[in-house]
Amino acid sequence: MKIAIASGKGGTGKTTVSVNLYSTFARFFDNNITLIDCDVEEPNDALFFKNRKLILEKEVQQIIPEINTEACTFCHKCADWCEFNAITIIKSVAFAEINKELCHSCGACLVACEYNAITEHPHPLGVISHFDTGIGNGLIEGRLEISSSMQTMLIKEVKKEISENNSITIIDAPPGTSCPVVETVSDANYIILVTEPTPFGLHDLKITVDLLRDIKKPFGVIVNKAGLGANEVYKFLDENNIELLGKIPFTKAYAKNYASGTILENVPKEIEDTYREIAEKLLTKQLQQ
């Protein structure tokens, strides 16, 4: 079973829920579990495993085309085919160039060119790391190269690392509702939306619910930082028949533990119980599938 953890708004607690569920499943239910950090712009899951060991690290490349101006006739066909405005051709000065930041590596220009003037070259996209976390099968993290705007492409590469032999995979998604989120959740069997009981949290929850209904994915909600803010979120869940999987109370002490990266050490009893209940609900869903 693949469970993705998402939220429209950032900072609602995706990472907190991801690492806690991973640890809860591994300790009490099923140790054949892997955690995947797909928030490639800002991956944080590893910070919560103090004794992690890096076991594998690989650089991922994006293939970017280059124009050889010796062979180029400046016919402009490649630029006409490029839907991303990444190619500039100026015939009068024999200039032909592809902008790396705008290129989506779709391959259209290579097919367009009739003079073999375009070749492909690797360009850094990010790094994928595998960590031993002491429990479970470990953590796989994607980390986007600074200045790259191709986060979705890296997420696709990270997902290829998921082994089919895991009984459970927890996937920590990036914030938002646009293409990187869809890519992350697209082959999850179930999605947990993490929200906070504030108007910002609720507004962004609603747009994420619209997205998941659009792509027809089953989901439930965890309300994090419960007790802070207002109660409209519960009314919304009720009126829209959305399952409330659990509530994690806000306490300053817990927030302080999060701050220092120690939420997996000395988990308060009530929080541990909440995650155990959520894990049980998720396992029941798996049996029903």
Next chain:
Amino acid sequence: MKEITILSGKGGAGKTSVAAAIASVAKNAVFCDNDVDAADLHLIFNPEIKERYDFDSGTLAVIDPDVCTNCGICVEHCHFDAIHPNAIEQLEVNPFQCEGCRLCERVCPEGAIESVYNNNNHWFVSNTRFGTLVHAKMGPGEENSGKLVTEIRKKAKEIANQINADFIINDGPPGIGCSAIASITGTDAVLMVIEPTLSGLHDAKRLVELINTFNIPVFAVINKFDLNREITEKVKNYLDENSISLIGKIPFANEMVESVVNEKTIIEYAPDNKISKEFYSIWEKIKNN
């Protein structure tokens, strides 16, 4: 005129609450919500929409099953793995995986593929009690959020020039990917909101690395600084070492959450609170820099 972009790397650090507070103290400013994925500033600004625009985020391929011979040439060419056989073995494009490069359309020998424009994104120019707000609403799962950010910033700048505004304030997106890059390019300064957590600091460092590639001045505010003073010290040391000036420290306070629940800025909700006074001082420092 000076354009300032508010960013944080990590989501939920307090970008929107800071942007709202600044709106209460800045005079003669235009505001722009660059977090087009999960825009929230309008929840405080209560905008009255004056102008509405469609944003064209590109095209999506659609296969006509009556013409398609299932030859598979499009599948071979697609770099995004977006074309798959459906339940009755007819090839189909997954709209969420399609990047709109139109290569499949161009290579199809039967002319069975058509690209349709996608108008699921909108943006607005609105009147608010703080001045003009330019903001957007993206359709769920959409592409090209960076391009949309560029478009609304262009409009904000145009308006600021027309009315002779002194400032443009951009409420930025989380992360360091395409929309963050689009909100930094060409801005005059970045105001970074950091929460004193290991994740907050980790994410801020990656953001600074990105901003440094643009050579733009950065100022920092630590939000909820009293949540974990040890990490706050680490954040301060990091800022010192990198010569980033810390221009304000905001304590954790329920009033901040309550102000959002009441759809007000902290300055409107609790004008005499010490946090409100801190924002006046933060704004003076930004203004005079």
